[in-house]
Amino acid sequence: MEKIFSKLMTIIFAASLALFIMLGVFVIVLGPKRTESAIKALFKLSNYEEGYQRIYPVASKEILPPDSGNEPSVLGAEYLREVRDISSVPPFIVPSSGTIPVSAFLYTGPLSEGKHEGIDIWTSVNGSGIDGGNKGNPVYAACSGEVTYIWEANGDVSIRCDTLDSIYTEVIPSLEIKTLYGHMADQFSNEVYINVALGQRVEQGDLIGFQGNRCYWSLQNRVVHLHFSVYDVSVQPQKPLDPEPYIGVSCTTLNQDFVAGVK
Numbered sequence: 001m002e003k004i005f006s007k008l009m010t011i012i013f014a015a016s017l018a019l020f021i022m023l024g025v026f027v028i029v030l031g032p033k034r035t036e037s038a039i040k041a042l043f044k045l046s047n048y049e050e051g052y053q054r055i056y057p058v059a060s061k062e063i064l065p066p067d068s069g070n071e072p073s074v075l076g077a078e079y080l081r082e083v084r085d086i087s088s089v090p091p092f093i094v095p096s097s098g099t100i101p102v103s104a105f106l107y108t109g110p111l112s113e114g115k116h117e118g119i120d121i122w123t124s125v126n127g128s129g130i131d132g133g134n135k136g137n138p139v140y141a142a143c144s145g146e147v148t149y150i151w152e153a154n155g156d157v158s159i160r161c162d163t164l165d166s167i168y169t170e171v172i173p174s175l176e177i178k179t180l181y182g183h184m185a186d187q188f189s190n191e192v193y194i195n196v197a198l199g200q201r202v203e204q205g206d207l208i209g210f211q212g213n214r215c216y217w218s219l220q221n222r223v224v225h226l227h228f229s230v231y232d233v234s235v236q237p238q239k240p241l242d243p244e245p246y247i248g249v250s251c252t253t254l255n256q257d258f259v260a261g262v263k
């Protein structure tokens with residue numbers, strides 16, 4: 001009798017131990033509080049470091065989450081990888097289709113330094129619009145936001161963009177942006193191609209007008225095109241920025257193709 005009891009106790013003890021170990025493995029490997037060091041320790045215990053390297057490649061060690069102290073957390077690493085994946089998609093869309101066939105129409109820097117603080121996307125390389133007319137390709141809101149300025153004399157519209165997601169902090173200079181779209185009118189017939197009103201809320205991709213040839217200050221500028229600028233409005237005076245990281249297309253390359261984006 002005593003022997004049977006002792007055997008039973010041994011079986012119960014072994015079963016409990018196995019259950020406890022399984023539970024531990026479950027919590028460490030699959031539980032929410034797993035850390036890289038805990039998993040590494042587990043693999044070391046089971047003499048299977050190669051497996052650890054396969055699941056958590058060495059590269060994950062350089063990715064430290066914010067406020068992590070010394071220990072790289074696997075959850076933090078996953079979070080940062082996710083942030084990088086999302087932020088590799090530019091926050092804005094390309095506002096209009098066309099090309100930049102003349103170098104003076106590329107982005108060069110602030111107007112205050114005598115430079116061109118935006119890009120001019122031409123509907124066609126000969127400077128004319130659709131079917132040789134004065135109206136060009138459609139213009140879409142590059143960002144969601146509010147129409148804060150309209151100046152018909154130059155066919156201008158400004159959109160104050162919604163504050164961009166902080167996941168973009170590392171890849172763009174500012175999260176507080178205003179976009180400017182210019183020349184959306186006909187210099188000769190005075191037709192205005194602007195489709196939005198002051199104070200209107202627009203969503204990214206909404207049609208806001210058409211490329212035109214009206215320019216208030218320069219005759220040379222009267223080709224059918226869209227002037228597009230991106231400004232950092234978190235500083236005073238507002239600072240023109242290279243639109244490239246915002247739209248994902250080079251704004252300093254001659255004959256660059258621009259294809260209006262759809263989100």
Ligand SMILES: [Zn+2]
Pocket residue numbers: 116118119120227228
């Ligand atoms: Zn321009």
